[in-house]
Amino acid sequence: MAGILIVAEQLDGALREVSQELVGAAVSIKDQVGGPVQVLVIGADPDALASGVNLEGVDEILTIQTPSDHFDPLIYEEAIVTAGVQSKPSVVLIGHTSSGMAYGAAVGARLGSGFASDVFILGHDGDELIATRSAYGNKVEMEMGFSGKGVVVLTLRGATFEPPEGAGSAGTMAVDLDVTSIVGASTHVEYQEAPPSDIDITKADFILSVGRGIQDKDNLPRFEALADKVGATFGCSRPIVDSGWLPKPHQVGQSGKVASNCQLYFALGISGAVQHLFGMKHVDTIIAVNTDPEAPIFNVATYGTTVDLFELTDALERHFN
Ligand SMILES: Cc1cc2nc3c(=O)[nH]c(=O)nc-3n(C[C@H](O)[C@H](O)[C@H](O)COP(=O)(O)OP(=O)(O)OC[C@H]3O[C@@H](n4cnc5c(N)ncnc54)[C@H](O)[C@@H]3O)c2cc1C
Numbered sequence: 193m194a195g196i197l198i199v200a201e202q203l204d205g206a207l208r209e210v211s212q213e214l215v216g217a218a219v220s221i222k223d224q225v226g227g228p229v230q231v232l233v234i235g236a237d238p239d240a241l242a243s244g245v246n247l248e249g250v251d252e253i254l255t256i257q258t259p260s261d262h263f264d265p266l267i268y269e270e271a272i273v274t275a276g277v278q279s280k281p282s283v284v285l286i287g288h289t290s291s292g293m294a295y296g297a298a299v300g301a302r303l304g305s306g307f308a309s310d311v312f313i314l315g316h317d318g319d320e321l322i323a324t325r326s327a328y329g330n331k332v333e334m335e336m337g338f339s340g341k342g343v344v345v346l347t348l349r350g351a352t353f354e355p356p357e358g359a360g361s362a363g364t365m366a367v368d369l370d371v372t373s374i375v376g377a378s379t380h381v382e383y384q385e386a387p388p389s390d391i392d393i394t395k396a397d398f399i400l401s402v403g404r405g406i407q408d409k410d411n412l413p414r415f416e417a418l419a420d421k422v423g424a425t426f427g428c429s430r431p432i433v434d435s436g437w438l439p440k441p442h443q444v445g446q447s448g449k450v451a452s453n454c455q456l457y458f459a460l461g462i463s464g465a466v467q468h469l470f471g472m473k474h475v476d477t478i479i480a481v482n483t484d485p486e487a488p489i490f491n492v493a494t495y496g497t498t499v500d501l502f503e504l505t506d507a508l509e510r511h512f513n
Pocket of ligand 1: 404461481
């Protein structure tokens with residue numbers, strides 16, 4: 193077994209950014225793993241998506257045609273196992289996304305592989321592949337080796353690995369698999385576009401985010417005004433969205449948006465739960481304001497203070513108004 197098989201991810205016929213990030217991750221370990229880098233594209237018109245993953249370092253693009261672009265984990269599982277049995281890669285890379293999580297572990301089990309999820313660093317110890325992931329609520333980083341495993345399946349965290357910049361010249365090959373006989377566990381009802389928003393957390397370079405520490409919906413406007421005043425995009429933690437205080441596009445985190453381009457993240461009254469950290473812990477400069485000195489946000493903060501966020505906001509308003 194040799195080589196790396198990447199599973200491209202698409203949403204309703206459009207390639208998702210994590211697909212190119214997986215290629216970047218594969219290229220970073222290609223010399224140590226050896227063998228070809230192959231990208232598997234699954235969809236109604238996989239050839240149309242192939243050019244998006246034909247990047248520097250890719251040796252071959254495999255395609256499997258499905259009756260529609262709607263995601264079905266059983267079809268993905270079968271497609272990846274079929275491609276894996278034919279290509280015999282030593283590493284399979286999948287996005288750690290809601291789709292990837294739906295089939296990644298099943299693929300690992302069927303291939304009899306080593307498995308790790310939500311991996312954010314790939315490295316080597318001699319000949320052995322080492323995958324780093326968090327454990328114990330993000331309090332420790334765990335380096336995992338897979339000795340004795342011929343194949344390793346990994347789901348990789350999004351917005352973590354850099355896609356290659358150059359274009360590739362890989363050829364495309366269709367994998368022979370009739371997916372029409374696969375009876376899915378789910379039925380696609382309809383595809384709903386998220387409501388349009390002028391907020392794009394993924395593109396913002398400066399985000400001021402509020403969490404449950406702001407206590408009341410009536411307090412929101414002053415933080416929104418402060419964000420506006422200092423030129424920050426207004427973000428929030430999930431409870432603020434779940435309470436209906438702000439619409440979903442403001443949410444930072446695992447089930448919200450990743451602050452991919454953010455340089456400065458200002459967190460007011462956010463505890464730093466692992467799901468929130470998922471969306472912002474990589475940011476260069478993080479300023480955390482939280483009265484609880486044990487709050488996990490301080491584990492990732494560049495600067496932190498335990499002053500009351502309302503007192504600090506009073507002072508900032510005096511300064512900026
Ligand atoms: C599957 C799943 C997905 C999830 N996805 C997300 C996600 O995408 N994004 C996300 O954010 N969460 C997500 N969550 C929820 C997450 O687990 C936490 O519940 C959430 O992040 C907590 O939000 P918070 O920090 O605002 O609230 P809390 O955890 O309640 O923290 C509030 C903080 O405010 C501080 N505080 C209170 N008053 C003040 C004050 N006056 N001054 C300063 N500090 C003060 C407190 O000390 C506390 O630390 C997800 C959970 C699950 C299970």
